[in-house]
Structures are given as structure tokens and as C-alpha cells.
Amino acid sequence: MLERLLTYEEKVILDLRKLYETYGYQPYRMSKFEEYELYIRHKEFLASENVISFSDTNGKVLALKPDVTLSIIKGGVDNPGIKQKVYYNENVYRVSSSTHRYKEIMQAGLECIGDVDLYDIYEVIHLAAASMARVGEDFVICLSHLDTITETIASITSDEDLKEKILYYLSRKNTHDLKRLCDENGIPERGYESLRTFIQAYGKRDSVLEKLGALPATEGLEEIRKLSELIKSSPYSDRIQFDFSLTGNTQYYNGFVFKGMLNGVYGDVLSGGQYDRMMEKMQRRAGAIGFAVYMDVLEQLAERKQGFDVDVLLLYGEGQSPKMVAEKVRELTDKGLSCSAQKNVPEKLRAGEIIDLRKEG
Amino acid sequence: MLNIALPKGRLGEKVYDMFEAAGYECPSIREKNRKLIFENTEKQVRYFWVKPSDVAIYVERGAADIGVAGKDILLEYSPDVYELLDLDIGKCRMCVAAPKACDPDGINNLRVASKFVNIASDYYTSMGRDIDIIKLNGSVELAPILGLSDVIVDIVETGTTLKENDLEVKTTILPISARLIANRSSFRFHTREIDTLTEKMREQVEKNDQNP
Numbered sequence: 001m002l003e004r005l006l007t008y009e010e011k012v013i014l015d016l017r018k019l020y021e022t023y024g025y026q027p028y029r030m031s032k033f034e035e036y037e038l039y040i041r042h043k044e045f046l047a048s049e050n051v052i053s054f055s056d057t058n059g060k061v062l063a064l065k066p067d068v069t070l071s072i073i074k075g076g077v078d079n080p081g082i083k084q085k086v087y088y089n090e091n092v093y094r095v096s097s098s099t100h101r102y103k104e105i106m107q108a109g110l111e112c113i114g115d116v117d118l119y120d121i122y123e124v125i126h127l128a129a130a131s132m133a134r135v136g137e138d139f140v141i142c143l144s145h146l147d148t149i150t151e152t153i154a155s156i157t158s159d160e161d162l163k164e165k166i167l168y169y170l171s172r173k174n175t176h177d178l179k180r181l182c183d184e185n186g187i188p189e190r191g192y193e194s195l196r197t198f199i200q201a202y203g204k205r206d207s208v209l210e211k212l213g214a215l216p217a218t219e220g221l222e223e224i225r226k227l228s229e230l231i232k233s234s235p236y237s238d239r240i241q242f243d244f245s246l247t248g249n250t251q252y253y254n255g256f257v258f259k260g261m262l263n264g265v266y267g268d269v270l271s272g273g274q275y276d277r278m279m280e281k282m283q284r285r286a287g288a289i290g291f292a293v294y295m296d297v298l299e300q301l302a303e304r305k306q307g308f309d310v311d312v313l314l315l316y317g318e319g320q321s322p323k324m325v326a327e328k329v330r331e332l333t334d335k336g337l338s339c340s341a342q343k344n345v346p347e348k349l350r351a352g353e354i355i356d357l358r359k360e361g
Numbered sequence: 362m363l364n365i366a367l368p369k370g371r372l373g374e375k376v377y378d379m380f381e382a383a384g385y386e387c388p389s390i391r392e393k394n395r396k397l398i399f400e401n402t403e404k405q406v407r408y409f410w411v412k413p414s415d416v417a418i419y420v421e422r423g424a425a426d427i428g429v430a431g432k433d434i435l436l437e438y439s440p441d442v443y444e445l446l447d448l449d450i451g452k453c454r455m456c457v458a459a460p461k462a463c464d465p466d467g468i469n470n471l472r473v474a475s476k477f478v479n480i481a482s483d484y485y486t487s488m489g490r491d492i493d494i495i496k497l498n499g500s501v502e503l504a505p506i507l508g509l510s511d512v513i514v515d516i517v518e519t520g521t522t523l524k525e526n527d528l529e530v531k532t533t534i535l536p537i538s539a540r541l542i543a544n545r546s547s548f549r550f551h552t553r554e555i556d557t558l559t560e561k562m563r564e565q566v567e568k569n570d571q572n573p
Binding site: 138140142172173174176177202203241245261262263264265266267 | 442443444445446447544545549550552
């Protein structure tokens with residue numbers, strides 16, 4: 001009965017909390033405010049650079065949180081051998097990419113910080129897939145390995161501007177402009193072919209691993225193979241694919257990065273990865289991996305998922321006594337049905353059934 | 362069913378010819394009427410005509426799975442889409458043009474009029490130059506003639522309009538052509554269909570190259 005009262009988003013959040021707690025992740029509670037300076041120092045890490053700031057009573061400049069991960073990193077301490085596993089569902093405040101105005105966005109996610117090993121990476125990616133399964137049936141997790149891509153690019157050029165352009169074309173699956181760029185900058189055909197391999201390395205994991213076999217063996221590739229093998233034990237194995245056109249901000253992310261997408265929903269529903277470089281920037285020695293589920297994207301789904309506002313719309317008129325209406329309402333609610341008693345059909349109210357007492361006399 | 366956004370106008374017609382030759386025909390699209398959506402259930406394609414500058418938005422937002430947009434639009438609006446193929450048609454250049462007597466390099470705080478303010482700003486930023494950018498929505502060639510700007514940044518196809526208005530190309534910023542784009546999410550869920558279509562369109566591009 002209680003679950004019936006929850007909105008689609010609330011049900012998803014409840015399901016996610018249960019899921020994360022099953023794997024030993026602890027809820028992370030935090031204030032809505034954070035020191036503004038934190039975001040100024042790491043603004044490239046944020047989804048949007050605009051932050052709502054204000055002065056506290058003591059003159060200190062604070063911000064309404066546009067991000068959760070930075071606060072978790074800041075609030076933790078390095079504890080060798082120990083892993084901090086936390087989850088959150090918090091409101092963040094950032095500029096919407098569609099309306100270009102500030103928006104309050106519910107964000108859920110988890111972070112695993114400490115001596116992160118291959119099992120932890122598997123666990124987080126499995127939980128990302130399990131989170132997607134709780135949001136919708138037809139989903140895909142796309143997985144890539146940033147270090148493998150950046151190492152290959154570094155073996156081709158040391159020019160930072162050129163590296164950035166190459167990464168951009170990879171992320172757009174744009175082979176034609178990548179070829180032009182390589183030709184203009186004297187990158188040999190072999191180099192271009194290695195880069196093209198990444199653009200074409202998408203889909204089922206085994207077939208992608210075969211394509212990556214054309215690249216020189218590296219530690220990263222070995223790690224990719226081992227993880228792919230581990231993922232076979234996840235019930236979501238078929239939903240977890242590789243896509244090496246998936247990149248990220250290389251100043252903050254390294255190793256595995258991933259996105260979750262849902263059929264029929266534009267934009268990413270989930271985004272995550274290893275962010276050891278971000279940890280280094282914040283003077284933390286530990287490794288880290290985590291992801292966020294963008295609950296605002298779920299608004300697109302809520303309309304479709306939500307059934308009716310009430311089970312029964314009960315219509316009555318002047319000819320029906322209040323006692324008669326009250327008895328009918330009680331009869332329906334005693335059956336466990338929700339009921340809205342009205343004299344006219346309200347606009348936008350979706351009812352499973354209409355009972356018109358006026359017709360029943 | 363793949364939803365395909367085509368740019369209205371001459372370029373769109375050329376693009377549709379390529380889709381048709383690639384085996385994705387939809388005969389109703391050739392009928393003379395005001396319909397905007399055309400479907401061929403047998404070929405599993407649904408085409409719709411949209412304003413050329415809107416194609417990228419339709420694809421980015423998933424209203425269309427794939428579409429065809431000019432590189433100028435993709436650079437100006439930076440939509441978050443995959444760019445799968447250069448169709449090698451609709452070819453032109455993004456240029457800096459000015460009256461013949463004008464030497465843009467000798468002007469401090471150059472006044473630049475353009476429909477493509479992001480492309481113009483990025484170009485001059487890469488040159489390390491400060492500019493005063495003036496956003497116009499059409500008839501950009503008028504701006505330097507009436508003294509509104511020193512130069513314009515605009516698309517040049519044959520150069521006839523420039524010549525007729527006593528303007529000339531000072532610099533070519535980049536070549537432009539039509540690109541096949543795909544929605545990132547649709548690409549995941551229609552991978553095989555989009556891969557097959559891209560390959561068939563690639564064959565058409567190669568055919569056009571051999572018989573220009």
C-alpha cells in the first residue's frame with residue numbers, strides 16, 4: 001500500500017538505496033552548502049561551471065552544492081588498506097543544459113574510495129548495471145578505458161592541442177575529420193589506424209576485445225580483458241558493452257569510465273568512472289571509482305511509467321446526499337482503491353475507472 | 362524503424378537521392394504536397410523534412426535517430442551527436458570576406474559580422490585576436506558595405522554574391538560539407554541498422570567520387 005503512494009522517482013530511489021545497502025554501501029549525509037572555493041579550484045570537474053554562491057553570516061563565501069563527489073573526497077581521509085563505500089541521494093543545483101537556467105536536480109549514486117582493486121571496479125560496474133535495471137528494462141552500460149586511449153594517443157603525438165583534438169574526434173566517432181587531422185599533422189597511417197580501432201571498438205565485449213587485439217599489448221588492455229571476464233558473472237553481463245569512443249576529462253578521470261543509457265531516453269541516465277587523478281589533485285593518495293544516476297532524466301520516463309492518479313473518479317451531483325457519497329467512498333477505500341469524489345471531471349486527472357452516482361440514481 | 366531528419370531544400374533533395382540509391386527509398390517523399398513526414402514500413406525508414414539548422418537538434422534530442430547536417434551547423438552549435446560519415450556533398454567554405462580595399466590584419470579590434478558567431482569567435486581566439494562580434498541572421502554581405510562591420514565570416518559556395526557586392530575572400534577558415542549524424546543513445550539500440558545504413562551510404566559516397 002505504502003509503495004502505491006510513491007512517485008516513480010521515489011520508487012527508483014528506494015530501490016537504489018536497498019540495492020546499495022545490500023552491497024555494504026553506507027548512506028553519506030551532507031549539508032546543502034559547501035565552500036565556494038572548492039568549485040572554483042575544480043570547475044572543470046563540474047557538469048556546468050555556474051555555481052549559486054552567497055555570503056554566510058561570517059563573510060565566508062558558500063555555494064549551493066552543484067556536485068556531490070567533490071564533497072565526499074574532501075570529507076574523507078586516506079586509510080591504507082580500507083575502502084570507504086558510500087552512497088547518496090542528494091539535491092544538487094546546476095544550470096540545466098536545455099533551459100540554461102539553474103535547476104534543482106536529484107542525484108543518486110555511490111563512491112568507492114581507497115585501495116580500489118579489480119573486484120571493486122567490477123562491483124561498481126555491476127551496481128551501475130543493476131541501478132539501470134531498476135530504472136528501465138532496455139538499457140546498456142557502455143564501458144571504456146581512458147588510460148588505454150590516452151597512452152595510444154601519447155605514443156602518436158606529444159602535442160597537447162593535437163591530443164585534445166584527437167580525443168574529441170574519437171568521442172564523436174568521426175573518422176573522416178580524424179583522418180584529415182592526422183594527414184595535416186604528419187601522423188603516419190599506422191597511427192591513424194590505431195586511433196580508428198578505438199572508434200570502431202564498440203558492441204559486444206568479446207568482439208571488441210578481438211578488435212583491440214590489433215593494438216600493442218599494454219597493462220590497460222590486460223586489465224580490460226580481466227574485467228570483461230569478471231563481468232561474465234554479473235546477471236547483466238549482456239547489457240555491459242564496450243565502446244572506446246567513450247572518453248572523459250583526462251585531467252580527472254583515468255582507467256575505466258562508463259555511461260548508462262536507456263532505450264527511448266535521450267542523454268545519459270548514468271555516468272561514472274575511476275577518478276584517481278581528481279583524488280591526486282585534492283591531495284588524496286587513494287584510488288576511487290563511482291557513478292551518479294541523473295534522476296532529472298527520469299522525468300522523461302515518469303510520465304510514461306505513472307499509471308493513474310486515482311483508481312476511481314466518483315462523480316456525484318445535487319441529487320446525491322453527502323451520506324451516500326461518504327458511504328460509496330468508504331466502500332471503495334475499504335477495497336484498497338484510491339478515490340476522488342468530484343462533481344465534475346477535473347482536467348488532467350487520470351482515473352482508472354469513473355463511477356457516476358448521478359446515473360446510478 | 363529508423364527516424365531520419367533531412368534538411369529542407371536543395372541539399373536535402375540530394376541527400377535523399379543518396380538514401381534512395383543506397384536502398385532506403387520512400388516513394389511518397391517525391392509526391393508534390395505539403396506533408397513533412399514520409400514512411401516506408403517495408404524499408405523500416407521514416408523521413409522528415411526540417412529546417413537545415415534544426416536537424417542537429419532533432420538528432421541530439423532523439424526525435425530523429427539519424428540525420429544530415431552541414432559541418433557549419435555542427436561547429437556552430439556543437440550538438441552532442443556522433444558524426445559518422447562525410448557525405449562529400451553540399452561542399453562550400455567558411456571564409457572571412459571583406460571589401461577589396463580592406464586589410465583585416467591592420468585593424469585593431471576588428472568588427473566581425475556573422476551568422477556563425479561561435480565559429481568566428483573560435484577562429485579569431487585561435488589567432489590571438491580581440492574582435493567585436495556582431496550577430497546577424499541574414500544578408501551578412503550588407504554589413505561591411507554599410508559600415509556595420511569590417512569583415513564578415515560566412516559560407517562561400519561560388520563567390521558570386523561576394524563579387525556582386527564588391528567583396529572578396531580574405532581567408533578560408535575551413536571546408537564545409539554535409540555529414541551523416543546519429544543520436545548517441547539511438548546508436549546503442551539500433552547499432553546494426555545504423556551500421557548497415559552508414560556502410561551503404563559510404564558506398565554511395567565512393568560511387569559519387571568515381572563519377573563526379
